[in-house]
Amino acid sequence: MRELVSNRPRYQQIKGYILDGIKQGTYTSGSKIPAEVELAKQFDVSRMTVNKAIRDLVQENLLVRYPGMGTFVTDAKAESPLVDIRNIAEEVVQRGHRYSCSVIKLQEAVADEVIAMQMGVPVGTSLYRSVIVHRENDLPIQLENRFVIARLLPDYLNQDFTAGTPHEYLSKMYPVSNVEHIVEAILPDQSVQQLLDIDANTPCLLVNRRTWSDDRLVSFACLTYPGTRYKLRSFASPGV
Structure with missing residues (x-):
């Protein structure tokens, strides 16, 4: 006993x-x-x-x-609430697993026509861009390609995103008030294949996420998940 x-x-x-x-x-x-x-x-x-x-x-x-x-x-495939805005590092730790990440890019950028439309800014607006691979037990589970408006976050490029995720930093600077998700199924291009360590035929989920603080759009992120390693969950009450 x-x-x-x-x-x-x-x-x-x-x-x-x-x-x-x-x-x-x-x-x-x-x-x-x-x-x-x-x-x-x-x-x-x-x-x-x-x-x-x-x-x-x-x-x-x-x-x-x-x-x-x-x-x-249950199957060890990671799961994330679709409608929640959560820190992926916390999600992994809460599952009892080890979180790690690699910062691939952290740089200045300029809004082209596509990004300008997504962020509601003029073409040529100064932005900052971060590209990060998030891992669970050393296995890549998310590729995060994020753009933020430079004038709103002047210290963005000085952050150590291996010690704290962009989500954590943005939440401190501009608490999220609204979020938009657009989800689509894709096949990975060569760059995504390499970063997520998957082959060309691995289906992926692409989540385009825009976040606002009050009425101000702060961030646009393209989150790519290998479909064989991750699933997104959504729950809503009737009438909501």
Whole structure:
């Protein structure tokens, strides 16, 4: 029998035990976890308590139940809420994985016709551009190609984006009030293939994201995700 610490709810401790098993590789993607009756016996608790812990992990998309078969660890493919604006570094850490990134470009830029239209500025407007590959356990999961208006963020090029993401910096300088996402399926060009370490036939999701602070458009980002490694989730209540 495994002892539980008295100062935490029992179901949370069982949940933590299962989470630790997933993080440490005891329970790998697609593997079956012990049955409720086994866990109840192991921790000397009721099946209802174990069920609560497992139900929480199912709702968090870490476990999946198959009637008559048992409960399994979900596919390790990363997932991100589509309508939320979240820091990708935090997402990775919250999944119990290791985050890293490489800054490919951090430079001055000038708005061409396409970028000017997206950002609502005249052609030739001074911009700053950052291109970053975000990784989860050393595997590229997002290519971020971001443009910001130079006069609004004069210190943008001085930031160390390996220590903190552009999202973190922008959120501090200009808290997000509105966001627009346009999602499309694409095949990667040669540059994207190289940066994301994928082949020419790997389908990708391209998310074009514009963010505003109050009524001011601050950033336009093209986020490319390998479809084999990432999925986007959206949820809305009826009538919203």
